[in-house]
Amino acid sequence: DTGVSQNPRHKITKRGQNVTFRCDPISEHNRLYWYRQTLGQGPEFLTYFQNEAQLEKSRLLSDRFSAERPKGSFSTLEIQRTEQGDSAMYLCASSPDLGRGAFFGQGTRLTVV
Amino acid sequence: AQKITQTQPGMFVQEKEAVTLDCTYDTSDQSYGLFWYKQPSSGEMIFLIYQGSYDEQNATEGRYSLNFQKARKSANLVISASQLGDSAMYFCAMRVTGTASKLTFGTGTRLQVTL
Numbered sequence: 001d002t003g004v005s006q007n008p009r010h011k012i013t014k015r016g017q018n019v020t021f022r023c024d025p026i027s028e029h030n031r032l033y034w035y036r037q038t039l040g041q042g043p044e045f046l047t048y049f050q051n052e053a054q055l056e057k058s059r060l061l062s063d064r065f066s067a068e069r070p071k072g073s074f075s076t077l078e079i080q081r082t083e084q085g086d087s088a089m090y091l092c093a094s095s096p097d098l099g100r101g102a103f104f105g106q107g108t109r110l111t112v113v
Numbered sequence: 114a115q116k117i118t119q120t121q122p123g124m125f126v127q128e129k130e131a132v133t134l135d136c137t138y139d140t141s142d143q144s145y146g147l148f149w150y151k152q153p154s155s156g157e158m159i160f161l162i163y164q165g166s167y168d169e170q171n172a173t174e175g176r177y178s179l180n181f182q183k184a185r186k187s188a189n190l191v192i193s194a195s196q197l198g199d200s201a202m203y204f205c206a207m208r209v210t211g212t213a214s215k216l217t218f219g220t221g222t223r224l225q226v227t228l
Contacts, residue, residue, distance in 0.1 A: 012130070029213065033215060035216075040220070041220055041221075042117075042204050042206070042218030042219050042220050042221055043158070043204075043216070043218050044218070045215040045216065045217070048123060048215055055207075056215070078139075089156060091156075091158065093158070095214065101146075101148055101158075101160045101163055102216060103160065104150075104158035104159075104160075105159055106156050106157040107155065107156040107157065109156065
């Protein structure tokens, strides 16, 4: 499968715990994005990587959130001290530099209890 | 700032009929792209169609076409010959050139195709 892959697909965690999600983009894509989607809403931009450089972060990305793309390939999104408001679908997308659109993974659905 | 508005929370269409999903956008930029994505219950966002702000022709991709009216700032999606598998959420999105190519999404329209 050569699409964008996200793991895990589902995560249930207790409030206050840390969680980490992984995204493997399409191999030749330099750009990688994280979005968050809550119920009844469209996805909202969180952060953007060009290769290994994190070039843009949304104000939605509080200090408890950190994202990395250490070798310009896969990326991780960590949420520390999770809160119930963090419950959402976390979507990863990748695109080539001159591409028209972004290709999305199937997302990680986080439930904080 | 960019904004996408989808005013139809839900739509019903009979199988084999055509349906139009509305999308209006707001931006002060001259160079931008408009996208439609389909999101089935599995959660994945599936790219359907793209229209560039300078494209003179309306985009078409198989059964999907985009009715682009630049002066009205609208980019409606037309699905012809609806199929049961078209039942899903549909999101309109915009990308402004030079903003890291991030997408701004609308709130979506849930389409239900009936027999």
